[in-house]
Amino acid sequence: MKLCSVLLPFCLLAIASPGVAQQPKPDSVEACYSIGKLIMPPGVAPEVGGLDAMPDGRIAACFHHGQVGIYNPQDKTWQIFAEGLHEPLGILVENAASILVMQRPELTRLRDTDGDGVCDSYETLWDGFGLSGNYHEFAFGPVRAPDGKLIVSLNLASQGDTVFKEVRGEFSSIGVPREKFYTEWKKVGKDVGRMYSRVPFRGWVVKVDPETGNAEPWACGFRSPDGIGFDARGNLLVDDNQGDWRGSSELFVVKKDGFYGHPASLVWRPDWDGRVPLEVPVEDLDRLRTPAAVWFPHGHFANSPTQIVQIPKSNAWGPFAGQTIVGEMNSPKILRVLMEEIDGVWQGATVNWMQSDALKRGVHRLAFVDDVLYVGRTHLSWAGGEGIGTVVPTGKVPFDILDMNITPKGFRFTFTAELDENSDTAELWGGEHYTYLYHKDYGSPQTDKDAIEVEKITIGDDRRSVEVKLGAWVRDHVYEFRLDKLKSVDGRSLLNPRIAYTVRRVPH
Amino acid sequence: MTCRSALLGLALFAPALAWSQKSPESRKGKTAVAKPKTVQIAMRDGLRFDPPRFECAPGADMLINLANLDSTDQMHNFVLVKPGQREAIVNASLQLADQGPALQFVPPSDAILVASKLLAAEKKDSLRMTMPSEPGIYPYICTFPGHGLIMYGAAYVGVKMPPLKEDPNIPPTAAQTFVAGGGRRPFVQRIFMPDCGPAAIAIALPGEWNACWDAGQCRLRYVWKGEFIDATKNWAGSGRDLPVPGGKPVWSEAGDRFPIRLGKADAPPPRVKFLGYTLRQGLPTFRYTLDGVLVEETLGVNAAGNVTRSFGSRQASVLPVAGVPTQGEEGEWHWFGNKDEGLVLTLLKANL
Structure with a gap:
């Protein structure tokens, strides 16, 4: 009883001001x-x-x-x-x-x-x-x-x-x-x-x-x-x-x-x-x-x-x-x-x-x-x-990456839900690119690894698609984005925030 | 106290000491107390420790001899952990990701009592340790990524081991034996077999008869009496170890001799093509073509208890190859096997 009465006001506070205290969470797979x-x-x-x-x-x-x-x-x-x-x-x-x-x-x-x-x-x-x-x-x-x-x-x-x-x-x-x-x-x-x-x-x-x-x-x-x-x-x-x-x-x-x-x-x-x-x-x-x-x-x-x-x-x-x-x-x-x-x-x-x-x-x-x-x-x-x-x-659609396409200057991402309005900051769109060696040995380390150089983020009018402009390309590299910090307009983070795109060709 | 119990130990072991006096160590009078208890543990194909468990006393001085005998070129280690910590350590090893190789895939953890070197195939290591004084079931694991999920065992320290089949602390596969078909007869099982081509078919026939038929060559290879095939090792691993027939062949076709001919008993060996088989009351009828002509061959056991093979073709007369079998009744030939076993293989010209 005592514990409840002490904690209750804090709980209410947390619910009342989501922008201040709550960390965005992904949907659970089970939901x-x-x-x-x-x-x-x-x-x-x-x-x-x-x-x-x-x-x-x-x-x-x-x-x-x-x-x-x-x-x-x-x-x-x-x-x-x-x-x-x-x-x-x-x-x-x-x-x-x-x-x-x-x-x-x-x-x-x-x-x-x-x-x-x-x-x-x-x-x-x-x-x-x-x-x-x-x-x-x-x-x-x-x-x-x-x-x-x-x-x-x-x-x-x-x-x-x-x-x-x-x-x-x-x-x-x-x-x-x-x-x-x-x-x-x-x-x-x-x-x-x-x-x-x-x-x-x-x-x-x-x-x-x-x-x-x-x-x-x-x-x-x-x-x-x-x-x-x-x-x-x-x-x-x-x-x-x-x-x-x-x-x-x-x-x-x-x-x-x-x-x-x-x-x-x-x-x-x-x-x-x-x-x-x-x-x-x-x-x-x-x-x-x-x-x-x-x-x-x-x-x-x-x-x-x-x-x-x-x-x-x-x-x-x-x-x-x-x-x-x-x-x-x-x-x-x-x-x-x-x-x-x-x-x-x-x-x-x-x-x-x-x-x-x-x-x-x-x-x-x-x-x-x-x-x-x-x-x-x-x-x-x-x-x-x-x-x-x-x-x-279950019918519940998670906040997820729906699609990823290459563009002449970078990638276009499509999401299953609208993005938070502050999603156009470049640091939310980081990741690494690297390649794998073709050789007779078993497996290969991630080779020629470097940070993905993000130049500009443009959120589409529908708030579900995003153009990510990159500084430079390296062909035959995997572009692995880690979008852990991205959130939807309703405060969810991505269920699956890592995505790896294999670049062979870049469209003109 | 210590002195007294040591003396008591010596007294109890006196006959053994007298018997082994020629050993230089025993002359020092220390053997009975100073020699560690030894256990040999192999890492084998199919991600398993052999044995999957052992018993020892709390606080025992233990020598664990490890050998990576995995023929599939896998790296393994041996990590002994505190009771109940197996899954936590396996998960911790999976979390190591890029740091794994530098740590030889052993996660830093207080729950680990001892860890061997990471052993490449054919490498060995020995661990000398004092076993925990706290009785319990201490799991051992290979922490190489992915292995520990199924590659583990249990050290029973001061705890009696339950029957193998009821032991929840070893991988389920460690306690299983599989006789193909579960003892049912007749039963057909395609599987690798010893002394046969790779497209082998094992058949459990009525009585205690069993046969190995080669679908690559379309002919019976051998027959044995007794239990059917123990496929435990073949099925527990990746398919490398052959199943074990429950007896030695009492008859086998000599060399690569093909048993029948169409039309002429001295015709050259035919070109064969396997078409499959049908089952009637569980007994197989193999279908194949010889030089393009369809032949059916049914295996069975007759009233006299002999294995029969009945050949037939709608398009040609089937004859036994010249000079091998002896003729019995009309349309019947006998291939004699081991006479003591009373085996007669019978060839019948079936009317299809």
Whole structure:
């Protein structure tokens, strides 16, 4: 009682004069997104390799030990549809009785031919790629391209181990003869590259015809392309993990016959001249490659990006509808990527969408059904998590960066709410720019780092868009803004104040 | 007091001392009290400590021998912390960000009792320490960024360890064993297998029979009797360790011999293409083409308890490869395996 009577006047005072005492606070993630979880099916190791929506609103998921389960959100029950698959890491529902799964050895069509709700036909749609037996040769996908074809991706092998005595597919002895993989692995293991491609199409993205199973190797230069997806404009997006030849994790806009930086896979180009990829001068590789459209700066943004999906164009998701999101293994979050094409080159920014302990680490697969986002987690013995979470928008729109575009002189930011009237002071718009090195080493430090030189801030008439004029540009740099001090007209700070834009081209 | 208890200790250990008199240390009469208790802890693939836990007495003189045996080239350390502080230290290590490397990823904290060096693959370190006098469950962690979330263990100091499967202080994966299919028969599991190509399929058949079928080569590789496959290590790690079949092969196809021919028993080995399989009551029928001709092969176990494989094709007569099996009943051939096991593999010309 006594305490109350002492404190009460102060509380009233604080509420009465917000401009004096109150620090601006961001909306809480939980106020904007309700995060829940599913009860997982018994007897299934709940590491999720793939998630997709069924036409009737149920969810299909594939798991680490090879099961495919179907979850009915109406009665909250699971039904096991298929079992015994080899490390399935992607799933695509064709219809209620036909599901495609990418497992380690093949792309498989699972069908229920007798209508009892359980798969009885495991039909090999495509297995025309190599398997060396190396543990790191994961296979991801499929996702459906706008033309109806399927896109899958194939992980490289890791220097952490050699290959099986028996392999599937042609073996490339370029640089290291095959027998040495068995007789002198301790020695040659150092020479094969941290991640290597000794059987066909390792490090490639491949297009497969869902009717005939005919495959077309589509683009190469990948390392560990766990996330593939299409954006709202029909761009094929593929992300890749920090590592050798990847200074930080990256996202690529992938075109046919492109090369995206990791040289091991070049040996499977039909016109490859037989050189050892690791002996090709870095400058030559640099000329050959298409750089990433978006860097995910290691540490704050993403250390291990995963599935790429579009937010449905539904009112439920508010201003974010139609944007592209990406999962992340190492921290409990989902990111957005905001991309644009400048002079024919794709580039853009990444910003957190939501980060919350409730989301948990290991966000691997994402699927939207009826305004619910299902979040499947995995770890595969690295950092990550387990189980399936759900995210439901509450209707409250956080104060957030909605979009970021490059302009001839700087950037234009768009926000989800009107800015405070004092937002045009340059010190609110600080940050750093830096680049990552392209080299065979694992990762890269942030290099050539400098403060972003902000010259002028112009707030738009709508108070939601801002032109930030910069002093100078450095191309192929990440411009990472830290807008922690910015606030909305109603006194909120940004839910996600850090944003990183990868500058490849500057518009005229 | 101290003297008396030391003498008592010597008296109790007298037979042991007499037995080990040849050791130079024992001649000094100090072995029983001065030698530290030793525990060997390895860092292994799949971000795990092996063993995931150990027991010791409060205040024990302890030698902890560490070896980074992770073949996937990961760096690890060993950080022993106060009870209940595991998550706090893991989070503190994640917060280190850019300062991490300079601190070898060990966050400054009073909750840390001891920290090893950061060990690259194949490196070792030893820690000699007096264990805490306060009984409790002291977690040990790898604080390399991201690892500690799953890479931890528990030192039981003066506290009795619960059964492995009920231990909440070790990673859940440390206590699990996985027999694929959970013991159900029949059951089909695609997984890497020993002595097979990488597109392997393991099949638990009725009875105690099990088979390994190679989808890369479209042929049965071997058959064993006993438990199906223990996939614990394969599934607990990143897929590097092979599963362990519950018995030695009692039959295996010799070399790379392909078992059947179409039309002519002495035709050259066919070009194969795998098309998948169907399940009927859980038993697989593999479908593949030989030189473009569709063949179906069903595995099973017959009434006599023998493993059967039934081949059939709508387009061609299926024959066993020349000179290998002996003919039994009409349309039946026998591949003899280990006679003691009574194994006969039967080939039937099925009418499709």
